[in-house]
Amino acid sequence: MRSRTRTGFGAVAAGLATVLLSTTASAAPAPGSAGVGDPYYPGAGNGGYDVAHYDIRLTYQPDTDRLAGTTTILATTTQELSSFNLDFGLDVRSVRVNNAPARFATDPADPSELVVTPARPLARGQFLAVVVTYADTPSQVEIGGVTAWKKTPDGALAVDEPQISEWWFPANDHPTDKATYDVSVEVPDDVAALSNGTLVRTSKQRAGWTRWNWRSTEPQATYLTLLAVGRFEVLRSTTPSGQPFVTAYDPALGPSLPAAKASIERTPEVVKALEEFFGPYPFEAQGGVASTGLGFALENQTRSVYGRGFFRAGTNMSVVAHENAHQWFGDSVSVGSWRDIWLNEGFASYAEFLWSEHVGEGTADELAEYLYNSYPADDAFWRVPPGDPGAENQFHVAVYDRGAMAVHALREAVGDEAFFRILRTWLETKKGGHGTIPEFVALAERLSGVDLDGLIRTWLYTPAKPAVSPNGHGAEVAAARAPRTERGALVEPKSYRQIRATHELLHAPHGH
Template sequence: MRLRTRAGLGAVATGIATTLLTATASAAPAPGAPGVGDPYYPYAGNGGYDVSHYDVRLTYQPATDRLSGTTTILAKATQDLSSFDLDFGLHVNSVLVDNVPAAFHADPDENGELVVTPAEPLAANQPLTVVVDYADTPSKVVIDGYTAWKKTPDGALAVDEPQNSQWWFPANDHPTDKATYDISVEVPDDVAALSNGTLVRKTKQRAGWTRWNWRSTQPEATYLATLEVGAFEVNQSTTPDGKPFITAYDPATGESLDAAKASVERTPEIDDFLATQFGPYPFEARGGVVSTGLNFALEAQTRPVYSSKFFVAGSNTSVIAHENAHQWFGDAVSLGRWSDIWLNEGFASYAEYLWSEHESEGTPAELAQYVYDSHPADDAFWHVLPGDPGAANQFDDAVYDRGALALQALRTAVGDEAFFKILQGWVAGHSGGAARIQQFIALAERISGKPLQDLFTTWLFRPAKPAAGPNGASTFHAAAAPKSYPAIHRTHELLAAGHRY
C-alpha cells in the first residue's frame, strides 16, 4: 500500500472516532468515519456500515485499459448515517442508495475516498444496497502518489497489498470487514479474466467478447480479491477432495514455464500437507496464477498469484507453501490491524520451514538457527519489530524471518503437542474473521499453561538480538547450513530494483 504520511491524518481519524463513540443514542444522523482507525493507514476502511457481499460486474478492454461497469454492495448500517465513505479512486458516473440517486464527491485530498450522501439519512441496523456505476483508465489513477493497477502488454493485474480494490471496485477496504463476492468480467475472446473462488460460468453476449463469472462463498478481505486479465493458458481440473483446481500461466514466462508448472501444479499436495499442520483447508477452491507482470507473490484467496521470476532457477515449491499457508494465516484469519502483519507473514514463513522438513531439506530447528546465526547482534535486522514494524517496514525481511524465529522459539518453549494445538486452535477459533497479536498470545498461554508474554516481547517487540536462539540456547548449531535455505523465497522478496517488497 502507498504510505500515507501527510501530517494530521491520524488526528483527524481519531477525532472522528471519538465523536462517534461519545454520541448519544438520540443524536442526529452523522457521517461515517473515513477510516476504521488503523494507525498505519488512517483512511483504510470506513465507519458506519458493514458489508456482507460485493457484486462486481465489469467490462475491460486491454487495448485501451478502459474499465467500466457497476459494483453492487450489500451492507448494513451500524449507526444512523447522514453520509458514508467508500474507498475508491475511479471516475464515478452515478450512485444509488436503496434505488434512490445519491449525491457523491471524491475527497479533495485525493486519498481515495468517495463520499456518498443518501437522499435520506440511513437508520442504524437497517440493510442497504449501494450501486456504483463507473468508468475510467485505472493505470492513470494515482492515490497518495501510488498506482496499484498493473497494465501488461495483453491485459492488467489488480494484485497488491495492503490495497488494490480502489482501482477496480468501491469497497470498505480493511481486513476487518470481510464479505463474499461475485466478480463478473467481460473481456475480448483472446484473453482470460481470472479471479477468486469458483468459475461458475463463461458466457458470450456479443461477438468477440466473453464474460467470466467467479464466486467466492467464504468471507474475504478486499485486498485478497484479485483480477488478472491476459492471454493466459488456463487449466481446469478437480482435486481428489472434489474442489475445483484452476491454474493459469502467462506464456511470456518463456523457458521458466515448465518450472512454474512443476511448482504450482503441486498446490493440492502442498495444501494437503499444510492441512496436517494447521487444520482443514478453509476454502471452496484452489489454484494459482503465474504472471510476468509483477515482481512479487500475493496470497489471493483460493488462487495465489506468483511472479514468473520465482521460477527462473527451476521449480520452487517453497513459495507455493508460503502463499498457500496464507490461506489459513491471513486469509481465513485476517489481521485486525496492519501492525499485526506478523500473524500473516511470520506464520507463512514458518510454513516454508515445515515444508522443507517434509521434503527432507532441513528441519525448522536447523533453518531457524541458520537465520539467527546469519544476523550479527549489530545487524539492522534486529531493530525491525515484527510485532509492530511500522508502515514503512511492514514487508521488511525481519517481519518474515524474525517472525518465523518467534514461532520456532514458541515451539521450543511449549513443545510440539501444544504448539500445533495453538496453530490449529487459532484457525478454528477465528476463521472467517480477524484477530490481533495479543489474542494469539492469550491463546498460546491458555493452551500451553505457560506464561509467554516475555517470550513474545523478546522476539516480536524488542529491538535487539535475543541472547538465546530460537531453539533455546545460543550454543545450538546445525551440523551444517541447510542446503535448502537459500532457495526460500519470501512473498514480497525484492525481485527487481525499484519495487517496495
C-alpha cells in the same frame, strides 16, 4: 497521470455533514467515519456500515486499459448515517442507495474517499443496496503517489497489498470487513479474466467478447480479491479432495514457464500437507496464477499470484507453501490491524520450514538455527521488530525471517503438542474473521499454561538480536551447534537457499 493524493478527510465532507445534520445534533444521524483507525493506515476502511457481499460486473478493454461497469454493495448500517464513505479512486458516473439516486462527491483532500449522501438519512441496522456505476483508466490513477494497478502488454493485474480495490471496485477497504463476492468480467475473446473462488461459467453476449463469472462463498478481504486479465494458458481440473483447481500461466514466462507449472501444479499436495498442521483447508477452491506483470507473490484467496522471479532458478516449492499457508494465516484469519502483520508473514514463512521438514530438505530446528546464525548481532536486520515493524517496514525481510524464528521459539517453549493445538484452535475459532497478536498470545498462554511474556517481548518487540536462539540455545551454544564443514563454514540446509531467495522477493516493494 491524474494524481490522487491520500492525506485525510477534508473540509468538503465536513461541509456536507454540516448541511445534513439537523438542529438537534444529539439525536441527528451523523456521517460515517472516513477510516477504521488502523494505526498504520488511518484512512483505510470506513465506519458506519458492514458489508456482506460485493457484486462486481465489469467490461475491460486491454488495448486501452479502459475499465467500466457497476458494483453493487450489500451492507447493513451500524449507526444512524447522514452520509458514508467508500474507498475508491476511479471516476464515478452515478450512485444509488436503496434504489434512490444519491449525491456523491470526491473529497479533494483525499480523492480516494468517495462521500455518498443518500436521499434520506439511514437508520441503524438498515439494509443497504449501494449501486455504483463507473468508468476510468486505472493505470492513469495515482493514490498516495502510486498506481497499484499493473498494466501488462496484454491485460492487467489488480494484485497488491495492503490496498488494491480502489483501482477497480468501491469498497470498505480493510481486512476487518470481509464479504462474499461475485466477480463478472467481460474481456475480448483472446484473453482470460481470472478471479477468486469458483469459475461459475463463461458466456458470450456479443461477438468478440467473453464474460468470465467467478464466485467466492467464504468471507474475503478486499485486498485479497483478484483480477488478472491476459493471454493466460488456463488449466482446469479437480483436486483429489473434489475441489475446483484452476491455474493460469503467462506464456511470456518463457524459460521459467515449466518450473512455474512444476511448482504451482503441486498446490493440492502442499495444501494436503499443511492440513496436517493447521486443520481443514478453509475455502471452496484452489489454484494459482503465474505472471510476468509483478515482482512479488500475493496470497489472493484461493488463487495466489506469483511473479516470474520465483521460478528463474527452477521449481520453488517454498513460495507455494508460503502463499498457501496464507490461506489459513491471513486469508481465513486476517489481521485485526496492519500492525499485526506477524500473524500473516511469520506463520506463512514458518510453513516453509514445515514443508522442508515434510520433504526431508532440512528440519525446522536446522533452518531456525541457521537463520539465527546467518545474521550478525550488529546487522540492521535485528532492529526491525516483527510485532510492530511500522508501515515503512511492513514487508521487511525481518518480518519474514525473524518472524519465522519467533514462531519456532514459541514451538520450543510450549512443545509440539501444545503448539499445534494452539494453531488449530486459533484458526478454528477465528475462521472467517480477524485477530490480533495480543489475542493470539493470550490463547497460546491459556492452552499451553506457559507464561510467554518474555519470549514474545524478546522475539517480536525488542530491536536487538535475542541472546537465546529460537531453539533455546545461548548464542555461543547455538553457533557451536550449527552444522559446519571441516573448515568451519556454516552448512546450509538443503531448502535454506530457496527460502532466503523467496523471502527476498516476497519483501520486495509492493505498490504501497
